[in-house]
Amino acid sequence: MKQMSHLDNIPSTPGKFKMDKSPFIHHHHGRLRWQWHSSLAKLTFWSFLFLGLIFLFFFRSPSSSSPLPSDPSRRSLRHTYSWGGPAWEKRVRSSARVRSRNGISVLVTGAAGFVGTHVSSALKRRGDGVLGLDNFNDYYDPSLKRARQALLERTGVFVVDGDINDSDLLKKLFEVVPFTHVMHLAAQAGVRYAMENPSSYVHSNIAGLVSLLEVCKEVNPQPAIVWASSSSVYGLNSKVPFSERDRTDQPASLYAATKKAGEEIAHTYNHIYGLSLTGLRFFTVYGPWGRPDMAYFFFTRDILKGKAISIFEAANHGTVARDFTYIDDIVKGCLAALDTAEKSTGSGGKKKGRAQLRVFNLGNTSPVPVSDLVSILERLLKVKAKRNIMKLPRNGDVQFTHANISLAQRELGYKPTTDLQTGLKKFVRWYLSYYSGGKKAAG
Numbered sequence: 001m002k003q004m005s006h007l008d009n010i011p012s013t014p015g016k017f018k019m020d021k022s023p024f025i026h027h028h029h030g031r032l033r034w035q036w037h038s039s040l041a042k043l044t045f046w047s048f049l050f051l052g053l054i055f056l057f058f059f060r061s062p063s064s065s066s067p068l069p070s071d072p073s074r075r076s077l078r079h080t081y082s083w084g085g086p087a088w089e090k091r092v093r094s095s096a097r098v099r100s101r102n103g104i105s106v107l108v109t110g111a112a113g114f115v116g117t118h119v120s121s122a123l124k125r126r127g128d129g130v131l132g133l134d135n136f137n138d139y140y141d142p143s144l145k146r147a148r149q150a151l152l153e154r155t156g157v158f159v160v161d162g163d164i165n166d167s168d169l170l171k172k173l174f175e176v177v178p179f180t181h182v183m184h185l186a187a188q189a190g191v192r193y194a195m196e197n198p199s200s201y202v203h204s205n206i207a208g209l210v211s212l213l214e215v216c217k218e219v220n221p222q223p224a225i226v227w228a229s230s231s232s233v234y235g236l237n238s239k240v241p242f243s244e245r246d247r248t249d250q251p252a253s254l255y256a257a258t259k260k261a262g263e264e265i266a267h268t269y270n271h272i273y274g275l276s277l278t279g280l281r282f283f284t285v286y287g288p289w290g291r292p293d294m295a296y297f298f299f300t301r302d303i304l305k306g307k308a309i310s311i312f313e314a315a316n317h318g319t320v321a322r323d324f325t326y327i328d329d330i331v332k333g334c335l336a337a338l339d340t341a342e343k344s345t346g347s348g349g350k351k352k353g354r355a356q357l358r359v360f361n362l363g364n365t366s367p368v369p370v371s372d373l374v375s376i377l378e379r380l381l382k383v384k385a386k387r388n389i390m391k392l393p394r395n396g397d398v399q400f401t402h403a404n405i406s407l408a409q410r411e412l413g414y415k416p417t418t419d420l421q422t423g424l425k426k427f428v429r430w431y432l433s434y435y436s437g438g439k440k441a442a443g
């Protein structure tokens with residue numbers, strides 16, 4: 001059993017307890033001997049007693065469940081992960097077992113996240129082997145992540161409690177299962193939150209990505225990797241629709257900058273180690289089981305509560321719009337990216353030949369003004385919104401996004417079919433059912 005813990009809400013891996021290393025104990029006893037004991041026999045006696053107590057402490061601590069502190073106010077300060085052991089390995093193996101002919105085995109990071117949950121269950125349903133990994137951090141309500149986890153458990157997907165920065169854990173997972181693919185969706189999301197907690201973006205989107213790629217390049221066989229980039233990499237570009245060939249060197253938020261950095265890091269690992277890498281630039285994904293930090297989600301909550309919502313507007317009453325993309329369309333794009341991913345070419349940290357490196361826009365190709373989004377929600381919820389029109393704050397938001405998807409269409413057969421009205425209807429149905437106490441029944 002190994003444990004890792006971290007402080008505050010940055011998903012981290014600083015403290016590890018290892019039973020086999022005990023420099024502190026030796027040092028401590030050296031001091032004891034010097035201060036209090038002259039006889040060797042006494043020292044040996046006390047040493048054994050001390051070591052005995054330490055061993056007793058470790059062996060008695062629970063090995064299967066992560067002991068979350070019972071006081072909820074402490075929950076955000078401390079999160080203990082626990083993994084390892086034969087029973088745990090058996091669950092990992094069974095979850096990742098491929099059940100269809102030509103199926104793939106996929107490690108999905110961020111599996112208890114919005115997109116992660118949908119992709120994991122879609123893969124499982126078609127007979128692929130799927131293992132989830134998630135650190136269940138409290139960037140937004142972890143109980144929603146736990147509910148998604150419960151949903152996945154019911155479809156046979158095990159979500160391991162752990163962090164992508166824990167390379168011992170990643171190595172262990174690859175030891176237990178030789179994954180053919182990694183769907184890397186673990187990230188610190190959210191454009192505006194980057195000003196509040198910049199280091200969490202560096203930690204998850206940069207350090208976490210590198211930690212994952214370091215393990216992927218080393219294992220044999222190397223997996224093919226598909227991962228989530230973002231429409232925000234287009235930054236301040238004004239030429240629309242955004243095409244993959246357009247410049248992406250003027251990000252408007254640290255979030256966008258870390259996703260852009262991820263694309264460059266992907267290039268490096270592809271170039272040096274022959275890893276097959278596909279980045280997907282998601283355009284404002286929405287739908288059932290979505291993220292509560294996103295506007296469509298908290299607008300719904302606030303409209304129902306009768307609370308005023310802020311609707312951003314650009315200079316000179318300019319429209320702010322997004323190319324909102326429905327989750328089912330995104331899932332199809334993710335699966336197609338996995339299915340068309342070529343094998344990595346390296347092994348044991350050495351490149352053997354050129355490997356595939358791709359980037360695709362996954363959008364809806366029809367931007368909708370945020371004020372129209374609100375009107376649709378008003379109709380669906382049958383409640384009038386209290387609209388507070390505000391100037392677009394300078395905290396990372398761009399005025400509009402619009403995807404050119406012809407590359408994904410050609411290479412992945414990607415073709416979004418859900419308009420905002422239809423997709424929001426499904427979201428609202430889920431929202432009402434989930435938050436009306438029928439949390440377990442919500443599908």
Ligand SMILES: O=C(O)[C@H]1O[C@H](OP(=O)(O)OP(=O)(O)OC[C@H]2O[C@@H](n3ccc(=O)[nH]c3=O)[C@H](O)[C@@H]2O)[C@H](O)[C@@H](O)[C@H]1O
Pocket residue numbers: 189190191229230231232282283284285293294295296310311312313320321322370397
């Ligand atoms: O495509 C992406 O890669 C990103 O998509 C998403 O970012 P955004 O497109 O900014 O979504 P979201 O916050 O829902 O704001 C939607 C609209 O509401 C406007 N907005 C927002 C808040 C508010 O109070 N008022 C308002 O008008 C706001 O100006 C915007 O026009 C993901 O969150 C992000 O993680 C990333 O994946």
